[in-house]
Amino acid sequence: MSGPKISLSCQEVSRLLSDRQDETLPAADRARLRLHLVMCGACRNVQEQMDFMRRAMQQLGKESDGGP
Ligand SMILES: [Zn+2]
Numbered sequence: 001m002s003g004p005k006i007s008l009s010c011q012e013v014s015r016l017l018s019d020r021q022d023e024t025l026p027a028a029d030r031a032r033l034r035l036h037l038v039m040c041g042a043c044r045n046v047q048e049q050m051d052f053m054r055r056a057m058q059q060l061g062k063e064s065d066g067g068p
Contacts, residue, residue, distance in 0.1 A: 008036050013043045017050045 008016075013036050016025065025033065037044050 008032055010036075010040060010043055013037070013040070014046045017043070017047050 013033060016033060037047055
């Protein structure tokens with residue numbers, strides 16, 4: 001089956017999320033990504049984990065960066 005590529009596979013979605021490519025994607029691709037996340041609970045979980053990790057990393061960065 002090979003038609004026009006409308007939807008992303010879970011594999012592609014998790015790769016995009018883990019590579020943080022979702023932030024640099026063209027709007028159309030980002031829309032496909034969001035659409036997939038709306039329909040796919042598994043990838044939503046992946047995204048939540050990535051978000052959590054990102055935030056945790058930012059927190060760590062702030063704390064170890066030594067404020068004023
Ligand atoms: Zn998925």
